[in-house]
Amino acid sequence: MKSVSPRGCARGFAVGVLLAACVVDVLSAGSDGTSVLPTASPVWPTLGVLLVGLAAVLWPEGRRPDWLTPQVRTAVPALVSALYSVGSLVTLKANVFGPGEAVILLCLLFIAVRQCPPRAAWWCGALDVGALLLLPVRSLGPLDPAVLGFVVAGLVLIGLFAGLAVYLRTMDYRRTLAVSETRRAERVAIAADLHDFVAHHVTGILVQTQMARMMAQPQPQDLDPVLAGIERAATEALASMRRTVGVLRDTDEEAAERRPVGDLAGIADLTDGFASPVQQVTLRRDPAVSDDLPHEVQAAA
Template identity: 45%
Template sequence: MRPGTLADAGLVLVFVAVLVLAALAIEDTWGAGYWQFDCAAGAVVCVIALARGRDRVWAAAAGLAVAAVAVLATRFVHLPAEPGPAMILALAVLVGSAIRALPVPQAAAVAAAGLAVVAGAWLSAPPLSSGTVPRMTVAGWLAALTIGLSLRSLDARRRATTEKVRRDERLELARELHDVVAHHITGIVVQAQAARLVARRRPDTLDDCLADIESAGSGALAAMRRVVGILRDDGDAASTTPGPEQLGDLVERFSGHGPEVRLRLPGGESAWPPEVAGTVYRVVQESLTNVVRHARHAKSVTVSVAQDRRAVTVEVVDDAAPAPVRHHHRGGYGLVGMRERVEVLGGTLHAGPRPGAGWSVLATLPVPVAEPR
């Protein structure tokens, strides 16, 4: 059962309890006819207040109209004009619901109109029990204002939290798509450029180049499906997070359309948390993609992953000759995304030219250490 349904059910139970108490309290003084009329009118107003229709303004107006008509009707059937306990509670529920759900001007108008209905009833005839009904009304209004404002604040915080989660999800989706698409599309572009050269020099090998492009495109589609699958089913995210065992496949794919890559992994099993393993993979993937984009003349690339008790270090180094604009070209969304990923985990990332020649990307990620018991 949804929280809103539970809240409505609770309000109905409270309202029924108040009806019973009201009947016992006013039957001897105001008569059975009045408490029946008061309970019936209050029940109608309460049902209207709890109706979760699209146009809450019109629902609030309808509830106020029913309350006003009930007050006027008492003058023609010779019943007390002052509102009974059931009507006071119903108007409090109506005002509290309006304060919670409506914009501030409309909520204030509903609260003022409800108070005007009750005040008009007071002025139309003297109360039978001096001071009792006004005190009940003030208490009901204060409760309605307090509960309505509290629920309004709670709803605002809940919406802010939900929006933050959605923004984080969109940012994560953008990062994942950038990492996946940029890597594969870069490879496709490089292979297409190579195919143009081959078509002029060695036409007989063009089919092989086109087959490589087709394979790379299929790989890109498969990778995007994996990303969408992870987003649809977060429960399987940990099992599909790329880790050290996938680095070999990544390096092998890269070597097919770029410089030679040497991979150095730590010995033994690497029991990294999923978020650390995934970040290591993305840093290597984005670094290799940047080599293809901005350092095609590099002859070799070295990917080194080291681990100690407290941190994992990954470094990607190429030997390309320095270029005047190379540093600026490498400062795109990929580098920003890498740095954000690493810093979220409490790590650091440094990227820049090496002394002499080449480019280096160095990331250090802390690994949680289990404290001895």
């Protein structure tokens, strides 16, 4: 049996409250001298505004198209709501508003402040605030004394939702900064390890090379083991450095495919660069040389 997390329960409860508030909006619009039927004209503008807002708030994150950015999600429903309110003022026709639209605009304000880029957060949030403050004017008219009470209550709710969004956005920034600093410290430590590994191997190569020079004249027959040790130490140094640098690099696919620059195919271009009308360059390559050599060997060539 699959268990439901407390976070999922809280989210489901919030969605249920939002939908219930929207039902209240529709019923309020339908009871304003008409019935909730296709012939009741006040219902359909309210339904349109609510559907646009619900789509912006409840659209699942994993299924949102690329064009549905936080800016679009928060600005378009606010514009639709504000245009409905302005239309009511122009036509001098009162249109009832309910808690559903107010809650949607508050949710969109929260999304704008927390998720939009810094500059867009200001004007998207301003659109949501303006649309929210126009709701009582749509229903009561600009001169009704009750409008002031609704505006004060709206400002309090706006402050609460915007303050919570700012707090959470600040926490997200601090968390990202802490993760970045931790990664930087880890990379510095790995770089120090890389220095120790490479310094150890290179020191061994240096010592063995000096020994080989000393043995070159009196004991040439003993050079092969020394040279084999130099080769092994160089190979280990290269392998250690590649492994450590791979950790230091980013984990994206493009960075993972980075390799030393150059391959056997580039040798022909290099030799052609030395050719001139008075100088001929010929490249001879043994057919036994495979194209599948390790990339380090090709880069060295």
